[in-house]
Amino acid sequence: MSTLASLRAEVCEANRGLARYGLACLTWGNVSGISPDREVVAIKPSGVPYDRLTPADIVLVAADGRVVEGSLRPSSDTPTHWILYQAFPSIGGITHTHSPYATMFAQARREIHCLGTTHADHFHGSIPVTRQLTPAEVEAGYEEATGHAIVERLRGLNPAALPAVLVAGHAPFCWGCSASESLKNAIALETVALMAYGTAMLAEPAKPTTLEPYILTKHHERKHGPSAYYGQS
Amino acid sequence: MSTLASLRAEVCEANRGLARYGLACLTWGNVSGISPDREVVAIKPSGVPYDRLTPADIVLVAADGRVVEGSLRPSSDTPTHWILYQAFPSIGGITHTHSPYATMFAQARREIHCLGTTHADHFHGSIPVTRQLTPAEVEAGYEEATGHAIVERLRGLNPAALPAVLVAGHAPFCWGCSASESLKNAIALETVALMAYGTAMLAEPAKPTTLEPYILTKHHERKHGPSAYYGQS
Amino acid sequence: MSTLASLRAEVCEANRGLARYGLACLTWGNVSGISPDREVVAIKPSGVPYDRLTPADIVLVAADGRVVEGSLRPSSDTPTHWILYQAFPSIGGITHTHSPYATMFAQARREIHCLGTTHADHFHGSIPVTRQLTPAEVEAGYEEATGHAIVERLRGLNPAALPAVLVAGHAPFCWGCSASESLKNAIALETVALMAYGTAMLAEPAKPTTLEPYILTKHHERKHGPSAYYGQS
Amino acid sequence: MSTLASLRAEVCEANRGLARYGLACLTWGNVSGISPDREVVAIKPSGVPYDRLTPADIVLVAADGRVVEGSLRPSSDTPTHWILYQAFPSIGGITHTHSPYATMFAQARREIHCLGTTHADHFHGSIPVTRQLTPAEVEAGYEEATGHAIVERLRGLNPAALPAVLVAGHAPFCWGCSASESLKNAIALETVALMAYGTAMLAEPAKPTTLEPYILTKHHERKHGPSAYYGQS
Numbered sequence: 001m002s003t004l005a006s007l008r009a010e011v012c013e014a015n016r017g018l019a020r021y022g023l024a025c026l027t028w029g030n031v032s033g034i035s036p037d038r039e040v041v042a043i044k045p046s047g048v049p050y051d052r053l054t055p056a057d058i059v060l061v062a063a064d065g066r067v068v069e070g071s072l073r074p075s076s077d078t079p080t081h082w083i084l085y086q087a088f089p090s091i092g093g094i095t096h097t098h099s100p101y102a103t104m105f106a107q108a109r110r111e112i113h114c115l116g117t118t119h120a121d122h123f124h125g126s127i128p129v130t131r132q133l134t135p136a137e138v139e140a141g142y143e144e145a146t147g148h149a150i151v152e153r154l155r156g157l158n159p160a161a162l163p164a165v166l167v168a169g170h171a172p173f174c175w176g177c178s179a180s181e182s183l184k185n186a187i188a189l190e191t192v193a194l195m196a197y198g199t200a201m202l203a204e205p206a207k208p209t210t211l212e213p214y215i216l217t218k219h220h221e222r223k224h225g226p227s228a229y230y231g232q233s
Numbered sequence: 234m235s236t237l238a239s240l241r242a243e244v245c246e247a248n249r250g251l252a253r254y255g256l257a258c259l260t261w262g263n264v265s266g267i268s269p270d271r272e273v274v275a276i277k278p279s280g281v282p283y284d285r286l287t288p289a290d291i292v293l294v295a296a297d298g299r300v301v302e303g304s305l306r307p308s309s310d311t312p313t314h315w316i317l318y319q320a321f322p323s324i325g326g327i328t329h330t331h332s333p334y335a336t337m338f339a340q341a342r343r344e345i346h347c348l349g350t351t352h353a354d355h356f357h358g359s360i361p362v363t364r365q366l367t368p369a370e371v372e373a374g375y376e377e378a379t380g381h382a383i384v385e386r387l388r389g390l391n392p393a394a395l396p397a398v399l400v401a402g403h404a405p406f407c408w409g410c411s412a413s414e415s416l417k418n419a420i421a422l423e424t425v426a427l428m429a430y431g432t433a434m435l436a437e438p439a440k441p442t443t444l445e446p447y448i449l450t451k452h453h454e455r456k457h458g459p460s461a462y463y464g465q466s
Numbered sequence: 467m468s469t470l471a472s473l474r475a476e477v478c479e480a481n482r483g484l485a486r487y488g489l490a491c492l493t494w495g496n497v498s499g500i501s502p503d504r505e506v507v508a509i510k511p512s513g514v515p516y517d518r519l520t521p522a523d524i525v526l527v528a529a530d531g532r533v534v535e536g537s538l539r540p541s542s543d544t545p546t547h548w549i550l551y552q553a554f555p556s557i558g559g560i561t562h563t564h565s566p567y568a569t570m571f572a573q574a575r576r577e578i579h580c581l582g583t584t585h586a587d588h589f590h591g592s593i594p595v596t597r598q599l600t601p602a603e604v605e606a607g608y609e610e611a612t613g614h615a616i617v618e619r620l621r622g623l624n625p626a627a628l629p630a631v632l633v634a635g636h637a638p639f640c641w642g643c644s645a646s647e648s649l650k651n652a653i654a655l656e657t658v659a660l661m662a663y664g665t666a667m668l669a670e671p672a673k674p675t676t677l678e679p680y681i682l683t684k685h686h687e688r689k690h691g692p693s694a695y696y697g698q699s
Numbered sequence: 700m701s702t703l704a705s706l707r708a709e710v711c712e713a714n715r716g717l718a719r720y721g722l723a724c725l726t727w728g729n730v731s732g733i734s735p736d737r738e739v740v741a742i743k744p745s746g747v748p749y750d751r752l753t754p755a756d757i758v759l760v761a762a763d764g765r766v767v768e769g770s771l772r773p774s775s776d777t778p779t780h781w782i783l784y785q786a787f788p789s790i791g792g793i794t795h796t797h798s799p800y801a802t803m804f805a806q807a808r809r810e811i812h813c814l815g816t817t818h819a820d821h822f823h824g825s826i827p828v829t830r831q832l833t834p835a836e837v838e839a840g841y842e843e844a845t846g847h848a849i850v851e852r853l854r855g856l857n858p859a860a861l862p863a864v865l866v867a868g869h870a871p872f873c874w875g876c877s878a879s880e881s882l883k884n885a886i887a888l889e890t891v892a893l894m895a896y897g898t899a900m901l902a903e904p905a906k907p908t909t910l911e912p913y914i915l916t917k918h919h920e921r922k923h924g925p926s927a928y929y930g931q932s
Contacts, residue, residue: 047464076463098351104431107349116806117869118797135447170350198803214834231746280697331584337664340582368680403583513930542929564817570897573815601913636816
């Protein structure tokens with residue numbers, strides 16, 4: 001299978017995973033992957049239900065928005081994806097969902113603090129929230145402005161160690177080294193958001209205790225650090 | 234397939250969707266569709282479980298309540314459906330559910346404010362709540378009165394842009410250009426209600442921030458406006 | 467099929483429904499049905515998982531606790547069931563679950579008030595909570611005492627119109643004209659409890675509005691009254 | 700089948716149960732069982748998805764951490780499991796999950812009090828929370844330190860009657876006489892945590908009433924005591 005064919009297959013499978021893992025209903029989410037030469041992004045076609053998606057439906061789009069291959073219109077969020085790929089050279093896949101608990105935090109415009117090791121295993125610190133867009137930005141190019149707001153918010157942070165963001169009043173974007181890894185981060189984010197939601201309710205009226213920084217680092221390192229010993233080598 | 238046969242098939246499939254998407258348990262919900270000439274409404278038979286429903290079970294009912302075709306008794310909510318079809322000429326299908334989160338808001342008699350783009354993609358503004366019926370209205374014709382209260386509450390609003398309402402102390406009614414589109418709006422409403430519920434809990438004791446009006450309009454327009462670019466053309 | 471064989475089949479199917487509808491995990495619930503002559507109760511064997519249950523496993527038990535037919539030990543809650551059958555001659559089936567939301571109210575020792583028509587369709591008024599048992603009652607015969615506390619709490623109420631109770635610090639018991647109808651009431655109770663839970667959270671710090679009594683009666687009557695017009699005749 | 704082969708099969712099946720019962724997503728949990736001679740622990744391989752797990756993948760590990768059989772790397776939590784097996788000679792299996800509601804309590808560093816008979820049937824008293832580890836402990840051997848903190852917290856308690864603990868800022872560990880029994884306790888704990896969560900919300904701002912001690916003991920004894928009459932003999 002050619003590189004692009006296998007990219008399409010992986011992106012198709014990850015998009016189908018959005019429905020299977022309960023991260024998106026109807027057509028509210030999209031996964032993309034970028035080719036190794038970073039010339040084309042493979043992304044979900046707009047408005048097509050997940051259970052009907054085949055690899056042939058996946059659209060290949062160039063950085064200038066031109067459709068390189070595919071007969072369907074790409075996701076309307078494609079410009080946001082491209083801006084992230086250009087700003088974060090280490091990432092290979094992006095998952096955008098409206099998963100309910102992560103979206104609650106995005107709507108409440110509230111960061112998800114690291115309250116436990118489930119969070120620490122995937123995200124090295126709080127999941128940040130973007131600033132709100134201005135009317136002029138929305139007018140001039142809404143999806144591009146969303147991408148730029150994410151990049152702006154991630155400034156000074158390491159996108160490889162913190163592969164998720166909450167777009168204020170909207171929903172999460174997650175990423176990873178590939179389309180399927182970005183999907184895993186989206187699954188992790190939704191569960192972490194559910195746990196953070198419940199922990200906040202149990203702790204009220206106080207704020208829940210943030211995980212000790214040395215446990216946060218320990219858990220993240222045992223999975224992702226140079227001497228990681230989680231998983232198979 | 235004749236027009237009425239395909240209407241029945243679509244209405245049957247949408248009613249089965251109520252159970253499949255977790256919008257109704259037992260027999261607590263019904264979907265209908267109206268014929269293109271707006272002479273007959275195809276609706277679920279009363280009290281029949283969703284998994285046993287076949288197109289032949291769907292009942293055809295005229296505006297005066299007469300059963301035009303079908304051997305079963307139509308949903309007891311049929312008069313409510315007919316009143317909506319008469320008041321809103323642009324709609325082609327109606328879905329009534331007791332989906333849990335939307336029903337919580339109906340029971341709390343609290344509007345669902347637009348708190349994010351998931352909401353904005355489907356509903357252009359707050360989901361309104363009807364006034365309570367009087368004892369006299371309940372006595373004279375409960376289901377008709379429910380329909381009239383919905384129409385009264387929607388006065389001055391655009392039912393095509395706001396395809397849902399919460400009946401106070403009862404549950405939601407959603408609509409759309411067809412039976413299957415009304416089901417999609419009911420799926421969207423339930424998820425939006427879940428998200429609004431959680432956002433309210435996270436924001437307490439304050440009220441959650443309502444989505445900026447220019448984002449609300451942008452999201453609704455990119456999906457439903459004259460220059461919509463979401464989905465396939 | 468003989469009367470007792472068909473009773474066993476129905477009771478088996480209703481017990482399997484406990485798992486299918488998410489009302490009981492592991493072996494935390496049991497359904498029974500009484501024979502038309504009210505001589506034997508067919509009930510789940512104790513501690514047997516739902517997915518392995520066959521009609522042959524269902525145990526037939528007489529009023530004095532004697533096993534009339536079946537090689538397995540009956541549910542340890544059998545004495546509670548028998549006391550309800552003796553006190554409420556109109557009922558033919560009983561479902562006991564530990565379904566999560568109904569159990570939350572039982573644990574909070576808080577009635578489930580009628581907040582909407584979903585409740586009104588099944589239960590004519592608040593779901594009551596039993597008083598706590600004394601140490602002496604627990605010592606003398608725990609399961610019998612549980613039955614007597616339910617009967618005591620239902621005094622002055624109509625068990626046919628109010629087919630559920632919450633045992634304080636324990637969980638719900640539901641009943642109906644047959645085993646399968648009692649299961650339906652348990653499904654309804656769990657959903658009603660979830661909705662009441664969320665409505666209470668949305669209404670805080672105030673109490674949620676109770677459904678107007680004339681709507682409560684209207685909904686209950688259109689389904690269960692002498693001129694009921696819900697369902698098929 | 701040899702003893703070790705059947706241990707592996709049981710441990711494999713219990714690990715697959717983590718996903719089937721919604722106790723772990725991705726690869727966030729592990730079940731182990733110890734051989735009758737307490738020489739080897741059979742445990743999940745690290746980072747392998749549940750649906751691909753076969754008995755041949757299960758790793759056999761000695762007390763000193765040496766892999767006795769199996770080509771995969773064992774779970775990184777293996778040292779924690781071994782410390783529990785050494786401290787609690789009566790247990791035969793351990794289940795570690797990140798199930799959402801139990802984890803919320805672990806993150807809130809709040810015990811789960813016994814609020815009802817669902818809890819009493821499985822756990823004789825509050826589910827305790829460990830103290831936080833120090834930076835030095837995390838540095839010197841994180842997984843061993845986690846095991847020692849659990850053993851320290853259980854001091855003076857009976858692990859057979861209280862087969863679960865919450866690791867502060869982390870998640871639960873459950874145990875039982877076998878791998879499959881430890882899984883059942885993990886299922887029970889998650890449901891009990893959900894119920895305790897909701898009961899706390901319904902009772903606020905007060906604390907929910909703890910179950911009367913004589914009911915707690917009665918329920919636990921009728922299932923686990925010397926004269927137990929729950930289940931089949």
